[in-house]
Amino acid sequence: xxKIGSAFAYYLGVTMCNIKMALLTxxxxxxxxxxxxxxxxxxxxxxxxxxxxxxxQFGGINGWSYGQLxxxxxxxxxxxxxxxxxxxxxxxxxxxxxxxxxDRFLTRPLSVLYQFFFTNINVFGFTDLIPGILVFLYGCAKxxxxxxxxxxxxxxxxxxxxxxxxxxxxxxxGTTSFWTxxxxxxxxxxxxxxxxxTMYPLSMYPEAMQLILTFLIPIGWVSFYPVSExxxxxxxxxxxxxxxxxTLGVGIVTMIAAGLVFRIGLRRYESAxx
Amino acid sequence: MITVRDxxxxxxxxxxxxxxxxxxxxLFKQEEKIIKAVNGLDFYxxxxxxxxxxxxxxxxxSTTIKMMTGILAPTSGEVLIDGRNxxxxxxxxxxxxGVVFGQRTQLxxxxxxxESFELLRHIYRIEKKDYRETLEVMDSILGVGxxxxxxxxxxxxxxxxxxDLTAAMLHSPKVLFLDEPTIGLDVGSKYALRKFIKxxxxxxxxxxxxxxxxxxxxxxxxxxxxxxxxxxxxEDGNLSEIVxxxxxxxxxxxxxxxxxxxxxxxxxxxxxxxxxxxxKFMKADMTxxxxxxxxxxxYPIKDxxxxxxxxxxxxxxxxxxxx
Amino acid sequence: MFDGALxxxxxxxxxxxxxxxxxxxxxxxxxxxxxxxxxTTAFFWKALFGSETFGNGITADSMLTYTVMSSVLxxxxxxxxxxxxxxxxxxxxxxxxxxxxVNVFGVFLAEDLGSLTALLVQNLLPILLLGSLLIQxxxxxxxxxxxxxxxxxxxxxxxxWLMAAIFGMWAFTAISMDALFxxxxxxxxxLSGSIIPIWFFPKWLADILNALPFVYIYQLPLDIxxxxxxxxxxxxxxxxxxxxxxxLAALFCLLSKRVLxxxxxxxx
Numbered sequence: 001x002x003k004i005g006s007a008f009a010y011y012l013g014v015t016m017c018n019i020k021m022a023l024l025t026x027x028x029x030x031x032x033x034x035x036x037x038x039x040x041x042x043x044x045x046x047x048x049x050x051x052x053x054x055x056x057q058f059g060g061i062n063g064w065s066y067g068q069l070x071x072x073x074x075x076x077x078x079x080x081x082x083x084x085x086x087x088x089x090x091x092x093x094x095x096x097x098x099x100x101x102x103d104r105f106l107t108r109p110l111s112v113l114y115q116f117f118f119t120n121i122n123v124f125g126f127t128d129l130i131p132g133i134l135v136f137l138y139g140c141a142k143x144x145x146x147x148x149x150x151x152x153x154x155x156x157x158x159x160x161x162x163x164x165x166x167x168x169x170x171x172x173x174g175t176t177s178f179w180t181x182x183x184x185x186x187x188x189x190x191x192x193x194x195x196x197x198t199m200y201p202l203s204m205y206p207e208a209m210q211l212i213l214t215f216l217i218p219i220g221w222v223s224f225y226p227v228s229e230x231x232x233x234x235x236x237x238x239x240x241x242x243x244x245x246x247t248l249g250v251g252i253v254t255m256i257a258a259g260l261v262f263r264i265g266l267r268r269y270e271s272a273x274x
Numbered sequence: 275m276i277t278v279r280d281x282x283x284x285x286x287x288x289x290x291x292x293x294x295x296x297x298x299x300x301l302f303k304q305e306e307k308i309i310k311a312v313n314g315l316d317f318y319x320x321x322x323x324x325x326x327x328x329x330x331x332x333x334x335x336s337t338t339i340k341m342m343t344g345i346l347a348p349t350s351g352e353v354l355i356d357g358r359n360x361x362x363x364x365x366x367x368x369x370x371x372g373v374v375f376g377q378r379t380q381l382x383x384x385x386x387x388x389e390s391f392e393l394l395r396h397i398y399r400i401e402k403k404d405y406r407e408t409l410e411v412m413d414s415i416l417g418v419g420x421x422x423x424x425x426x427x428x429x430x431x432x433x434x435x436x437x438d439l440t441a442a443m444l445h446s447p448k449v450l451f452l453d454e455p456t457i458g459l460d461v462g463s464k465y466a467l468r469k470f471i472k473x474x475x476x477x478x479x480x481x482x483x484x485x486x487x488x489x490x491x492x493x494x495x496x497x498x499x500x501x502x503x504x505x506x507x508x509e510d511g512n513l514s515e516i517v518x519x520x521x522x523x524x525x526x527x528x529x530x531x532x533x534x535x536x537x538x539x540x541x542x543x544x545x546x547x548x549x550x551x552x553x554k555f556m557k558a559d560m561t562x563x564x565x566x567x568x569x570x571x572x573y574p575i576k577d578x579x580x581x582x583x584x585x586x587x588x589x590x591x592x593x594x595x596x597x
Numbered sequence: 598m599f600d601g602a603l604x605x606x607x608x609x610x611x612x613x614x615x616x617x618x619x620x621x622x623x624x625x626x627x628x629x630x631x632x633x634x635x636x637t638t639a640f641f642w643k644a645l646f647g648s649e650t651f652g653n654g655i656t657a658d659s660m661l662t663y664t665v666m667s668s669v670l671x672x673x674x675x676x677x678x679x680x681x682x683x684x685x686x687x688x689x690x691x692x693x694x695x696x697x698x699v700n701v702f703g704v705f706l707a708e709d710l711g712s713l714t715a716l717l718v719q720n721l722l723p724i725l726l727l728g729s730l731l732i733q734x735x736x737x738x739x740x741x742x743x744x745x746x747x748x749x750x751x752x753x754x755x756x757x758w759l760m761a762a763i764f765g766m767w768a769f770t771a772i773s774m775d776a777l778f779x780x781x782x783x784x785x786x787x788l789s790g791s792i793i794p795i796w797f798f799p800k801w802l803a804d805i806l807n808a809l810p811f812v813y814i815y816q817l818p819l820d821i822x823x824x825x826x827x828x829x830x831x832x833x834x835x836x837x838x839x840x841x842x843x844x845l846a847a848l849f850c851l852l853s854k855r856v857l858x859x860x861x862x863x864x865x
Binding site for chain 1: 285340343344345346347364365366368369371373375378380382384385389392393396397398399425
């Protein structure tokens with residue numbers, strides 16, 4: 001136990017140092033800040049416009065009211081934002097594999113995956129948090145979701161689990177580069193798929209797809225199942241108030257699985273210039 | 275300190291046909307080929323040695339260095355750093371090594387040099403006191419102190435390499451790996467780098483393994499050379515031993531007063547121009563003095579010159595040799 | 598002599614086709630992803646519409662055709678010119694590019710057309726097939742609309758490329774391009790009708806969008822295809838599309854001259 005504690009303190013110290021460096025780097029390029037502060041929130045206008053202008057005209061989708069959809073959308077954007085802060089590097093794993101960028105991490109006494117994500121922690125991800133918080137609060141107001149202590153803890157567990165699920169999937173996809181030896185730039189597409197499947201109710205898709213997105217690729221747990229429960233909407237997986245904790249569990253399992261696959265892939269790493 | 279045992283590394287490469295037809299075909303089927311980059315290496319490096327690791331491009335030396343530093347996993351065989359298998363116990367074993375790859379930097383491009391050091395101080399859990407001491411030593415050898423506040427992207431290559439060397443030494447590793455450290459450096463920086471290697475070797479007893487194409491590095495630094503080609507070891511020993519083995523001959527140029535070409539039973543005539551005749555003879559057969567004495571008995575000699583086989587000849591020959 | 602000049606661009610065009618075919622995983626991966634996006638969008642419309650009919654006679658079926666065709670068109674609207682300009686400015690190779698005895702924008706266009714040709718076989722065909730198979734065969738509303746669709750599509754591609762090229766010239770202003778690329782992509786998706794047709798928007802917003810060039814990339818050809826507008830509307834909008842294409846072409850000529858001059862003065 002003491003050993004785990006000191007390891008945690010160690011990684012925390014290194015992480016703080018990495019965050020400090022990331023902030024210093026941002027200050028070096030002030031013109032970038034403006035670019036991302038403007039461009040990141042823009043991408044959520046489309047989703048919000050869809051809910052506001054399209055869904056509202058039809059009254060709702062599959063038994064989800066307009067306010068409930070805003071809540072779902074808010075959770076989706078928030079978990080997206082956190083995954084952008086901590087795990088966006090996964091999108092560029094192929095580049096690291098091809099260019100031999102893992103060399104540096106492999107010669108240091110830290111987990112390679114940890115270094116990969118935290119050496120380049122993306123502080124700009126906060127620009128995605130802003131629209132996420134706004135839409136989420138809007139959804140809360142429309143649905144009368146109250147901020148009781150248990151609701152707050154639940155939302156936190158949900159967001160941590162959802163972020164881990166997203167991060168784990170980025171890692172699993174990025175890891176394919178160890179086998180294909182090409183820099184697969186899948187980021188944009190993955191984000192689109194996540195958008196479509198986490199911002200709207202999963203129940204609008206055919207059963208086979210719901211099964212895949214529940215068991216094979218656990219996207220359903222990012223937002224749909226836990227939020228359904230919070231909103232009191234019946235699904236195949238109403239777990240008596242445990243939904244958010246299942247999400248957390250699924251997130252942890254996905255991340256562990258991703259870490260294992262990454263380790264196997266890393267053995268095939270060939271550095272660069274051979 | 276370092277044990278390399280029965281080391282092999284194979285790569286699979288996919289081949290693609292040429293032209294539009296070949297690319298179309300590759301969409302459906304790719305041919306695989308296995309390349310043996312390292313083909314059975316065995317050696318031991320003791321504490322405090324400076325070992326030059328040389329070989330032509332594509333000889334497998336980079337692959338070997340990368341396996342020794344834990345970057346690549348061997349196909350079979352093992353690398354032990356201070357008794358620890360670096361593939362299996364990477365996180366523990368890499369604490370004992372420092373790595374500088376000439377063309378790459380481990381420093382943060384955008385920030386002041388000291389920020390990168392600060393991160394390494396956290397990563398290697400270096401006490402502030404030890405950190406300052408090491409930095410002082412490095413400053414006295416490399417003059418790195420004045421660079422601490424400079425952003426890395428504004429540094430010259432020479433300054434950046436100094437920064438990288440310091441970064442690799444911060445945690446006082448037992449072994450320092452340098453992959454082509456002098457590539458692209460000017461004369462002054464090369465001198466500083468060689469001085470650095472000699473001094474940390476003397477002061478801290480650091481074992482140094484370096485790959486280089488620079489003959490100056492080899493001559494000045496390496497007590498021991500490991501020459502590899504085609505993934506196998508061609509030579510292993512100190513410079514003079516290898517010279518002895520690969521080129522056990524010398525060349526004697528003799529200038530006579532007249533245009534004569536006297537012969538000697540134990541020497542081969544390489545060339546004749548005007549009054550100068552060049553003889554090649556085996557060191558084991560006789561000394562240069564004996565050859566001069568024998569020749570001078572035949573004709574009067576005006577001048578003599580002895581040529582050793584140059585180090586570049588040695589390496590060229592070693593590269594060309596096939597086992 | 599004219600033939601010789603064209604040869605150079607043809608060579609660029611051909612090399613780009615080969616390069617585009619090179620990465621197998623990327624090819625399959627991209628198709629797979631695009632198909633998934635197309636399918637998810639289709640289910641969204643199905644769930645939303647049910648058996649309802651929207652104001653202008655649009656049903657779930659027309660929205661499915663709209664979705665499939667929007668995915669198909671997105672392949673035709675793939676451009677590399679902005680990235681190319683960004684990279685050649687960043688690497689400083691733009692001066693060399695421009696010193697060659699060919700028009701640098703001509704080269705970029707040839708490259709994009711080369712990539713596009715490869716994409717027709719590689720992406721467009723599979724997306725069309727899978728869309729037809731899994732969602733619905735996208736049948737054009739009436740055969741008489743085919744020529745109009747073709748005309749407006751060519752103009753769309755022109756507008757799309759010109760906007761990309763003009764946008765790429767930002768690269769010369771030392772502002773971080775990555776953020777701008779994202780902003781542009783998301784604005785086009787929102788404002789061009791590629792995902793949501795703009796007739797869903799409130800009237801005031803739709804009116805504004807109709808005055809901007811974005812709707813002439815996706816919305817107009819798609820409206821013609823699914824037959825959601827009257828003939829008179831279509832004629833007047835194609836006219837507006839033509840006007841926008843000409844305006845953008847003029848702007849492009851003006852700016853590209855200025856950019857070339859700037860590079861030559863600075864010497865790269």
